[in-house]
Amino acid sequence: MSEVLVRVETPLNPTEDPEKVFRAMRNLLPNCTPTISRIDDRHAKFEGSVARLGDLDNLKSLLRQEAIRDAARKLLFKSVSGSSIVVHLNKQAAFAGKASFCEHYDESPLGPITLTITTENPEQLIDWLAPSSRSRRQTED
Numbered sequence: 001m002s003e004v005l006v007r008v009e010t011p012l013n014p015t016e017d018p019e020k021v022f023r024a025m026r027n028l029l030p031n032c033t034p035t036i037s038r039i040d041d042r043h044a045k046f047e048g049s050v051a052r053l054g055d056l057d058n059l060k061s062l063l064r065q066e067a068i069r070d071a072a073r074k075l076l077f078k079s080v081s082g083s084s085i086v087v088h089l090n091k092q093a094a095f096a097g098k099a100s101f102c103e104h105y106d107e108s109p110l111g112p113i114t115l116t117i118t119t120e121n122p123e124q125l126i127d128w129l130a131p132s133s134r135s136r137r138q139t140e141d
Contacts, residue, residue, distance in 0.1 A: 004053050004125065005118045008032055010091055011111035012044040021046055024094035025113060028062070031055045053128075056117075060129050062099040073130040075101050080122045088112035 008029055012021055018036065025034050025046060032055070034048030050056075063069045079087050090108045093100035102112050119125045 003051070003119065004056070005049060005051050006032075006055060007047070007049045007116040007118075008034065008113060009045055009047045010113040012036060012046055013110055014042055016110060018046075020095055021091065024091050027094050027097050028059055028089065028099065028113065028115075029055055030058050053125075056129060059099060062097075063130050066099060067133075068099065068101075069130045069133050072099070072101060073126060073132060075103065076126045076130055077123070080126075083118055083120060083122060085115075085117040085119075085122050085126070087115050087117075089115065 006029065008025055010021060010025065012018060022034060025032060025048065029048070029050055031052075032048040032050050034046040036044050037047055038044045063072050076085055076087060079085050088102040088105055088108065089112055090100040090102055091110050091113050092108070094113055102108050105112060105114075117125065
């Protein structure tokens with residue numbers, strides 16, 4: 001598979017514990033070490049990136065364990081734009097070690113964790129990350 005760049009970011013609200021937000025992000029991408037960027041006196045965000053396909057192994061495993069591959073696959077395909085896939089995940093679920101996708105940015109009360117995955121072949125990456133649980137024959141019917 002071709003090169004992969006995964007950017008991850010999430011708002012850090014004044015009421016949130018930075019350590020918990022950091023943990024939520026690391027639960028999805030353990031090899032990522034996000035840093036805090038100040039936007040203004042009241043607003044900040046965590047940002048980070050990883051650049052290996054293997055860095056998505058934990059997310060792939062979560063999708064399989066939670067039996068949400070097909071739903072994730074559908075959302076991932078809808079989120080392809082050119083060579084990028086942009087998806088939002090619920091920050092509170094990520095803190096609990098779960099992967100819960102948000103179709104819209106504002107579905108996560110504290111702001112979502114946004115993943116932007118850039119790769120030469122997004123469809124091939126989705127096939128790897130969230131393979132269909134249906135057999136090939138069922139898909140053709």
